[in-house]
Amino acid sequence: MAKDLFTQKAAKSASLKVASTFAAPEETGTRHFKKPEALAKDELLVQWSAEATTAIRAQIHKQLETEVVETLHTKAMKTSNTGVLEVVINKKSNRSLSQLQKEFSNEATVIFAEPNQTISIQAISNDPKINNLWGTQGSYGSKATTAWDQNYIGSSKIVTGIIDSGIDYTHQDLYLNIWLNQGEIRSLSFFSFLQDTDKDGLITFRDLNSSINLTNPSANLKDWNTNGYIDAGDLLNNQSGWEDGKDNDINGYIDDLIGWDFVNKDNDPYDDNSHGTHVAGTIGAIGNNNTGVSGLNWQTQMIALKTLSGAGSGSLSSAVGATDYFTTAKVQASNRNESSRFIGTNNSWGGGGYSQALADSIKRASDQNLLFIVAAGNGGSDGISDNNDIYQNYPSNYTNSNVIAVASLTSTGALSSFSNYGAVSVDLGAPGSSILSTLPGNQYGTYSGTSMATPHVTGALALMAAAAPQATAQQLKDTLLQSAVATTSLSGKTLSGGRLDVAAAISKLNGVPPTATPNYTLTPSASSINEGAVITSTVTTTNLATGSKLYYALSGTGITIADFSAGSLTGEGATDTTGKFTFSHTIKNDLLTENTETLSIKLYADSARTLQVGSTATVSIADTSKASTPL
Template structure:
């Protein structure tokens, strides 16, 4: 699809149950070194007093030291090194507003770009606290029992023996998830490169990242809900749709077998651009340094404005053959007219293909959900996103609505395709997903493909 960044006002709010999260990547191509003009800093939520800065070429984190007094910022942490220059989270030290500081830095000649540290939130809401037989319509096909032609057709793929593979990995950039949930524990990653010993054995900067990392909390606890299930319900729900195990009395995901890794960046107060970048880059590093077969990350979140830093992280992931599957949003608006990030990013220019797949939500009758955002050139396809039952903490099940719920159906489809097509590139997986859709009247003129997900069609 062709996605042109639109820099008008955006409404903030992560779209978890409605939408999703943030990304990371590998070094951009020379073309990526000319950043696009950032959106005006207005009417969107960001961390007070913080600015993300990409230093000019050749300036490392130490290079900022001599400039701090003149620029009025102080480095808080290095997020990445891109083309030899540091990407930094900084604090404003001279009393200027974030808006004023971004404008000043952009014209200083010392930085490649500067932007706010956007905040992302989720809006998941439960509509049914108990899973009951016959409600898992998002997994059905038109020839399955029970049947629903507007489901993902996963049940028909299972009938042919396509149930996924533990050798296929998916990153969940979201809240954390309850990794010992009865429906999830069989598909949880255990890091073989960093045993629990208080040391960073794999050298990625994260000590004992056994099941992933909590970038919001800065520790290895990827589930913080306890036995009361007070947190991480959204991430747990997403995980169940991607990879809930079969024949255990609960729900089942698109894949009976898959390996899921947590990149938690959404905490009690949402998540930031800085943490989303670290999460995206975490998965890129796992694939490029350790060879893990990570085929996609699920990003059921949104909010904030255009971020050059996040875009370039997604590009780094795209170059490593990792798809970035994102929720279109829950505001019921047209993403062609008012850009919604991260789903509106397009990596074609800098990665050679578009690694971003944007997902709208449909209901069990095939109608575009009233809350779902759409876009003839910006949203790729639709998937089940209304009354979706899945796992939640603690050891429970619930029904949620949102493009957040539609997105993991598509991520699950990417993993299912990868399990039957070993060695497939990210572009080949993308082409298979979009090329197998079923034409759907409610999506005609509302999405690029005009169709809905069909995981039995490849």
């Protein structure tokens, strides 16, 4: 890493305060982050096929008059036989980016080309006022305290990735729970002198801070930043000897001891914004240490993957690189037969539209049994909640099976005014308004946003994985949603219709094995009826929270409200404790000769009736009227 840059970052660690990143609050006490500035220049992401050699790419770049500013060919890409992904800029002043995109798309060796969009944090800031953790112990909190009472406090074997603005790895409430890359440190000359004091099969910061290692001069440990303990800042100090200038784990990153900074392209992912540190505190602030706050996991490991700058914005290509980094770390740990268990990444950011490059990296994570937990978004430019089923928000709207999208709740159980929602595209709600957590420089403060709700879910999944080490990613996700507590404000607005309950999820994991995600069946009482009869439709669901709202609509060729004795062509119902509800309609005998009609009955997850669930049921209506006798 660049040593002068580290010095700058370390200086920030000692002096950064809340107000240095977040301006003084308005009189209302709440404000949105400023919109991130656009990228400095228009960039295109070009995904080449595996057959596109360096010579082929160079020839096309010369022909199209373009310049490559960054090349990504992560180990995860290579493993999946994916070609090089390049960040390209246009050198023709009279050509638009969209035109260049078309020109690249016409090349046989190009899989796709798309804009390198800007991503940004999904949070709201306010003046620190709350001195308790309602997100863990409030009535509408995560129920983490219940899990703690049952001795579920996490494990140093469980690893999550924080794709964000970095982490203050020197923080008094975080330093023990920062990930240490076993693949990098195993090749160091003094590694054999380090003792695994907690017998978890790993060398972590908990081991480095044990008296056994601290008193051993051969362990090469020194408190270089003089804060009273060994943290990542001490290892990254240029005098420490922990950096050997080599890519020991052969993942493409030199001396990545605790993660990577994809913004400054170095091994020091220090948080110069504060957003990532706040997220990390919710997931894994050290518990039972008589200091500050406690994360959902008292002990865990978090990888700092810095993709957002101090201004809170970053590039899509950095997010792709960070996602692949975590996937590769998981594969390499498995290949080394480590005892660690990688769960997934926390993604409290959003911006731009659909990206094939990011969708591909999310799939590569899914192929390795990894989850992608993401913020539902904060209502766009106006800050008022949007329906993601209608107005798509990314990355929460990716349909990959490993994606979990999270909405934000207030301490009273209401959907936060800024929180996006979606009966199909958003999975569940979690505490997100006025959340107290860690900030850089040993500080603490309260922030709001779906950014704050997301780490509650990520932390819950880490806690669940520690309690049930053999559970697959899909089992963790299914159990998380099945155990969600039915919540009025989320009924019809999230897939589960409920909010996070980590204690219930752990109990379910330890009891009945999790089943599949929600499904819906719509069954009419008959497939064919006569005019004047009553048709009753039964909706049956599984794995859906009690009280979840569903909406139906009647239609068909020639079918109007006049065909029914009473009621409406549309309606709604809420599932009971067995996951069912019924509705009935009487077919009117109108004495008209109309021949047989077909009635269609459809079920929807949203009140606008745009998102159908289950299959369409049809009923044949026989015309029992007789033609009148001519005069």
